[in-house]
Amino acid sequence: MSFYTSLNGMKNAQSSLSTIAHNIANSETYGYKRGRASFSEIVAGSALSNPRVMQGIGASVEAVTQNFALGPIEQTGSALDIAITGDGFFTLRGENGETLYTRAGSFSISENGAIVDARGNNLQVYPVDANGDTTSNTPQSIQIQAQNAAGADYAGVSVGKDGVVRASYADGSVEPIGMVALATFMAPNGLKAVGSSNWQATGFSGAASYGEPGNGQYGALLSGALERSNVDIAEELVGLITAQRNFQANAKAIDTATQISQTVINLRT
Template identity: 75%
Template structure:
């Protein structure tokens, strides 16, 4: 029994090492959120077992929990670099298959079609607005800046306010509202599914996304010209790395000790 208990402990330590290694390797990934491994005790006993004689049979990985704490904010100066100074996620949609993704990495740029996209070409989602910049509906759509305005003047630049209003400026000096950035929130963010590139997808565990404007309710404001860095604390991860390594070594030593005891018993019988 001790062989399997210790072997299970080694596998758990290996899982913990993998999670920590993943955190450390993404310490420079914008919008990345660290994870931690949580374990639970395993016991076995029937209705007739004396509760004072129940012996534990090891531990199992209960969950790998994501930590959505705010990471450090780095100033970049680019108008389309956005950081959320609170809760919420940017919403993007793939132009290829229509997949909806959620992210904290706000590094956006203009595409050749005038869409505001991330590095993978996923399009930022916004609420519709009127000529005064007021939100006029709850539906979201791709953020797209016209190359020329109604007067025929060419596009000159784009800015995004702390309340998420996307404004395009043109060569004739006019400024036109394009939309308002839609932030998403979830009743259980830990239920979001990682899909890579600091993106998540909603699941049955996270619940459906609720959309709102930056700076309203529980949604954080936007900071233009800045990006949110990874929330990984290298010092904390290195301590966890040492602990996981010691746990692995201790379980390996327990297996070695059980082997020696078994060998001693076999020698006694012979």
């Protein structure tokens, strides 16, 4: 029994090591949120078992949860690098129509005038009027026109603290073209990580609730900055040492159990 219990402990230590290694590998990934492996005790027994003699038979991975605490903000100077200074996720629409959520706000202008991330996913915004006020509560993709109504060429884009995206043109005019839509979830730990600091909604997270930046629980936006990973290298190294000692202790327990079994076998022979 002790052999299998310790073997299970080694497997769990490996799971912990894998989670920590993944955190360390993504310590420089923008928008990444550190994971933490949680374990639960396994007890052998039934409703009729005597509670005084019930034995534990190890532990199992209960969950690998993510910590959505705000990471450090790094200034970049690029107008389409956007950090959320509070709760919320950017909403992206993929080429196949899938909806993704992210905290990594590094965007650029595509060849057709859309605001996209590095993988070509479209940033979702609310449509606005000439004053920058939203005209619909349905997020959608936008397209910046190469020329305005007066025929002036596109010159640049800016994103305000309130999330309003404004395009400027060569004649000096500035036109609001959308407001960045932020999403929040009842249970963000239920989001499914799909890579590239993106998540998808699941039944565990609940449906997304959308709102305007800086309004209610939704964080304000900071243009010209990016949110770095919230991984603390020093904390991860401490966890790495702990997981290593856990693995070694379980390996030693297996070695001890093997020696005891061998002694018993020798006595019988």
